[in-house]
């Protein structure tokens with residue numbers, strides 16, 4: 001006999017818990033299953049712990065730079081990794097316990113601890129219990145992708161998850177993968193005191209970004225002493241004693257780097273391989289991402305997929321936005337759709353990159369005339385006053401419709417500044433509205449109207 005519910009939710013990432021709360025508060029009987037840590041990636045091995053560690057790294061960096069500001073600091077900076085980890089653990093734990101406590105305190109909500117697997121389109125098994133519902137919501141997230149690289153199994157490599165257990169500063173951290181995860185860990189550990197080498201197969205770091213932005217990011221990292229190897233195709237990995245070596249092909253020759261620790265940060269893969277998708281007839285692509293429509297519904301009626309596992313987002317805010325879309329459609333009778341979402345994200349190196357909408361190269365590919373405005377942070381008073389002048393701002397506009405197509409703010413406060421532009425994009429306001437806005441001095445944002453007054457056709 002199966003236990004019957006009005007809704008079953010698999011996974012407690014960024015969409016499942018708020019959805020459980022909304023359903024339970026609407027008087028529905030809800031079952032939610034979690035196989036590992038409540039709160040999922042963001043809370044335990046992603047955003048929250050990494051951003052607390054980025055904050056520690058920033059503190060170390062600023063103490064080293066104290067003299068630039070006329071401040072006399074004490075002895076040479078030393079990072080106590082055990083205390084960095086303890087601070088990170090405490091902040092993550094508070095959030096994890098908060099998610100669990102909220103779910104367990106909900107009237108109408110039953111929490112199951114264990115891996116859930118579809119038995120049929122209406123049945124899910126968790127351990128020895130079978131749950132049944134006409135509505136099932138998948139929020140199983142993703143994990144680090146590990147390429148079948150020769151020799152990798154023979155060395156003690158790290159992923160974003162196992163990095164969380166490090167309580168020493170590695171002597172030399174090798175990182176395979178020059179995208180968001182690799183760069184955030186790379187800069188943070190450089191600031192903690194590690195030697196860091198990043199090996200990336202593409203000709204540029206964070207290859208989805210425009211070349212000027214990517215080059216500026218590379219400059220920020222290399223200025224801090226990070227060794228960046230581009231066009232570097234890994235061949236194999238080996239180890240002896242305390243040393244790990246990565247061999248790669250670059251410039252038609254085989255090269256290698258050796259270090260004490262290896263982080264593999266080459267992308268993510270969805271946690272759908274052991275979910276029994278085929279037993280429920282749920283369509284997925286060749287990488288395992290569940291195919292959904294703009295309302296997050298799968299090909300099977302009554303089954304939705306939210307968050308990283310649907311391949312439509314990849315961020316905490318996109319997963320939470322998936323929840324909002326589903327809740328609005330099912331509970332509030334206010335139609336919402338993925339089609340209304342504008343892409344936005346940040347890269348938390350320091351200074352951070354805030355991104356909204358299209359890159360310049362994506363805008364060019366549309367084949368319509370565009371205008372571009374740019375300004376280096378060296379020409380922004382607030383950045384100069386703060387002594388943080390690395391990076392640049394760029395805004396891309398449709399020359400005919402005057403619509404803002406996208407923006408990149410790589411610089412101090414970039415993760416916050418970008419929202420002024422993102423919100424104008426949601427408001428569908430033509431750029432002259434923002435061009436005429438009076439902003440506060442001295443801020444980085446005050447230069448947004450100025451940049452929009454200096455647009456050039458490209």
Ligand SMILES: Cc1cc2nc3c(=O)[nH]c(=O)nc-3n(C[C@H](O)[C@H](O)[C@H](O)COP(=O)(O)OP(=O)(O)OC[C@H]3O[C@@H](n4cnc5c(N)ncnc54)[C@H](O)[C@@H]3O)c2cc1C
Pocket residue numbers: 010011012013014015016033034035036037038039040041042043045046047048050051114115116117139140141142160181271274275306307308309314315316317318319348
């Ligand atoms: C190092 C790193 C840094 C990041 N930094 C940021 C950032 O700064 N900003 C940002 O927006 N995003 C960031 N992300 C991405 C962000 O963490 C994810 O996009 C976010 O957590 C959304 O995840 P989700 O809701 O899809 O599911 P997840 O948070 O991944 O949760 C899925 C849950 O489902 C559970 N589960 C899986 N399979 C089953 C099963 N069969 N049965 C029961 N339970 C199951 C898992 O145990 C997990 O708890 C980062 C990611 C990483 C790796």
